[in-house]
Amino acid sequence: MTTTETVAAGVALPGAAPATGPGRHPARRRPGPGVLLAFAVLALAVLAAFAPGLLTTHSPTSDDVLNKLQPPSGAHWFGTDQLGRDVFARVVHGAGLSLRAPLIAVGIAFGVGSLIGLVSGFVGGLVDTVLMRLVDILLAVPSLLLSLAIVAALGFGITHVAIAVGIASVASFARITRAEALRVRAEPFVEAATVLGVRRPAVLARHVLPHAIGPALVLSTLEFGTAILSVSALSFLGYGEPPPTPEWGKIVSEGRDYLATAWWVALLPSLVIAATVLATNRVSRWLDTGGTTR
């Protein structure tokens, strides 16, 4: 199992250096232009999610067949689709669902995964063995396939997609938190608390948890980018909300049939997804290095 374990830890988080624990932050480095740009992109995405009306005055759902498949212009920044709807407006209004679902997914993965990891590492013994075998099984199925299977069982809709993507990424959170819990469990202050008669659940919640959760928090930011991709893939395949609700993946798949004549309907929204993921990953990497000079 040795090599499999290193893989699981090493590749689930591409580019993740050994995470810095809390309390080990040397002087913070000022974010470079790349990181600032990434923050700007994310700020725009969040603005679109919460106040789409500020970014566009067009309606995302009203048809205008006379103006269908118009190329990008001053009036329609991303052009119009086969029903004459403004593609930019659809992307902006789709940001809410397309970002909320990954957020729910990461929340589930973080909550369930860290809990499994904490208990597994802290309690040890048979509990640890059983839980980690369960995690091994989750790792044996590619996460996209796993989330597809869960969506098939739960039924379609963006909430189900979010739950499915979340469950499919539980394993990496469990692994990383278990490793931290094992490390923290051996620290003198945990031993001290135990000797002083603090009950086990309290030791776990008050002493182990705060010191073991750091890497999982960093992982959440990284997984958020992955979750955006997974959710958009499931939405692209048609497992999200029914039309005409705009979702990023679905906007792209609707534009697919018009690729030869109207590339903008599919490709400009794709670019928005990529930019958002890229920005998330950039910020995540910056947080991962603790924003420190190293």
Add this chain to the structure above:
Amino acid sequence: MAKYLASRGLQAVLVLLGTFTLAFVLLSVLPSDALSIKLSGAGEAALSPDEVAALRAEHGYDDPLLQQYLRQLGGLLGGDLGTSLHTGSPVLSMLGSALPHTAQLAGLALLFGVTAGLLLGSVAAHAGNRWVRETLLTLPPLGISFPTFAVGLVLIQVVAFQWRALPSGGTDGFQNLVLPAITLALPVTATVAQVFHRGLREVLAQGYVDTAVAKGAGRLRLHLAHATRNASGPTLTATAVVVGNLLGGAVVTETVFSREGIGRLTADAVTRQDLPVVQGVVLLSALVFVVVNLLVDLAYPLLDRRVTLTEAPR
């Protein structure tokens, strides 16, 4: 060695059994069983409650769950993965006829991806020019940020529609294989490049590399005999994970390029909520995972003589 293999084999069987159990729990116990999903579909709504009850009994969905589980497990051991709710044909034969298409696609994607990744990683590690190096290193994060479907659509738009160089979709022939393989290869390239590059940097910082340089080893020799060999271990391990993900990526890629294969089969099965087929695909992916990991573990000592195979812990 025999003991090691036996222990790994047992472990593999346990993972497969676990995956089967997980899939059973997910697909049979969660909110409703396969048959009632099928019956809730359009067209079949006309069945009377009696007919529904008869169908349920016939398919054994009224039996206790444990009995259903054991029956399915028994079928699995006899090579029976159940039948598709949609087409009525055995899941095993559906997987069997789709597998060659996906195996070709994944094989070529792996070849493209690993080759490109190794090239990118080594050029980035050895390039003298700082700008070249930095630019190359921005490529992998860029590569994993693009959704697979977007990559496929861009390739179709540019290569198939504008240049008219390759077909935009279809299953047969090598020409139809190239664009999907490139699409599927991109995440492989990104991962392999990152891991290999990191490995090279670590090796090149080692003392024995300085020794080799002091003894007059040339750049090429240094790269091939020392750095590459020692950096290939982690890369191999990373590739193993990527191989598993190819099956997931194939779902999107085959849909975008209208190819037949396991991925397309999966997408259609999920759309129709054809749960036995979905379960079959999940099992297949776990089998691939287990076999690939076993192969990698067996190959590891060949690359790195410091590693010996001992009985796996636990």
